[in-house]
Amino acid sequence: MLIWINGPNGIGKTQVAFELRHRVPGSLVVDPEHLGFGIRRTLPEPLRTDFRELPLWREGTLTLLREVLEHTEAPVIVPMTVLDPSTLEEILDPLRADGHRVVHMALLAPERVLRRRIRGRGESARGFAAQQARTSLAVLRSPRFEHHLDTGDLTIGTVAERVAERAGVPTIPDPAGPLRRRMRRLGVHLRHIRFD
Numbered sequence: 028m029l030i031w032i033n034g035p036n037g038i039g040k041t042q043v044a045f046e047l048r049h050r051v052p053g054s055l056v057v058d059p060e061h062l063g064f065g066i067r068r069t070l071p072e073p074l075r076t077d078f079r080e081l082p083l084w085r086e087g088t089l090t091l092l093r094e095v096l097e098h099t100e101a102p103v104i105v106p107m108t109v110l111d112p113s114t115l116e117e118i119l120d121p122l123r124a125d126g127h128r129v130v131h132m133a134l135l136a137p138e139r140v141l142r143r144r145i146r147g148r149g150e151s152a153r154g155f156a157a158q159q160a161r162t163s164l165a166v167l168r169s170p171r172f173e174h175h176l177d178t179g180d181l182t183i184g185t186v187a188e189r190v191a192e193r194a195g196v197p198t199i200p201d202p203a204g205p206l207r208r209r210m211r212r213l214g215v216h217l218r219h220i221r222f223d
Contacts, residue, residue, distance in 0.1 A: 028102045029092060029127055030194050031119065033109055033172060034134030035163035036156035037145035039183060040106035043134065046187035050198040053101035059088040060107060079114055089118050096127050102196055110163060112171040130194040133172040134186065136179040138164055 030047070032040045044056045063078035066087070078084045095103055109115045119129050136144070138161055145156045168175065174193055178186050184201060191198045 028194065028196070029096060029119075029122060029129045030102055030104045030190065030196070031115075031129065031131045032104065032106045032134060032190065033115070033131060033167065034178075035141055035160055035167065036108055037141060037148060037150065037160070038134045038136060039144060039178065039186065040108070040134060042183050043186045043190060044104045044106035046183050046201075047102075047104050047191060047198075050184075050187055050201060051102055051104075051191060051196050052199060053099075054104055054196075055095070055099065055101060056104045056106065057092065057095055058106060059084070059091065062087050062091060079109060079111070085114060085117050089121055092118070092122060093125065096122065096125075102194065108163070110166045112169070115172075131172070131174065132190050132193060133167045133175050134178050135164060135167060135175055136177065140179045 032044055034040050041058070048054050048056050063084050066081060066084055067075050067078050092103065092105070115131070119131065123129050141160050141164065142157060145154070145160065150156055176186065176189055181189070188198060
C-alpha cells in the first residue's frame with residue numbers, strides 16, 4: 028500500500044508521515060523530494076527549475092516507488108506536495124495498475140493557520156512556502172485532489188490517525204509523553220530543513 032500525503036508546503040506533511048511511521052508498525056517513509064533535490068543539484072544552473080516539472084523526476088519517483096513497493100508488505104508513506112493533477116496521475120496511476128493500493132490525502136487548513144505553521148518553521152513571509160500558500164490551498168481543494176482533510180484544529184497525532192483510518196491501516200497507541208513527542212517532532216523538523 029502507498030499513502031501519498033499531499034498538501035501545501037508548511038502544512039505538516041512530513042511530521043504526519045513520520046508520526047504515521049511511528050504508529051504503524053513496519054511502515055516506512057519515502058520522500059521523493061530528496062530525489063528532486065539530487066536531480067536539481069546535478070543539473071546545470073539554467074535547467075534548475077521546479078524539479079516536479081522534470082520528466083526525469085516523475086519517472087524516477089515512479090521507479091523508486093515501484094522498487095520499494097515490490098520489496099515490502101508494509102505501508103509506504105510519501106509526504107510530497109504535487110499541485111498538478113496530471114503529474115500525480117502520471118506517478119500514481121501506474122502503481123494502481125501494478126495492483127498496489129494507493130491512498131491520496133490532501134491536507135488542508137485555513138490560510139491563516141497555514142501561514143502560522145510556516146512562521147513556526149522559521150520561514151519568512153517572503154519565503155517560497157508563504158508565497159505559494161494561497162494558490163496551493165486553492166488548487167488542492169479541487170475534487171481532483173480528493174480526499175481532503177482539514178487539519179486546522181487537529182494535532183499531528185490526530186491527523187495521522189485520520190490518514191490511517193482513511194487508508195484502513197491500524198495504528199498503535201503512542202506511549203510517549205508530551206515532552207518526548209515534542210523532542211521527536213523537533214528531530215524530524217531539524218532533519219528536514221532545506222538549504223537549497
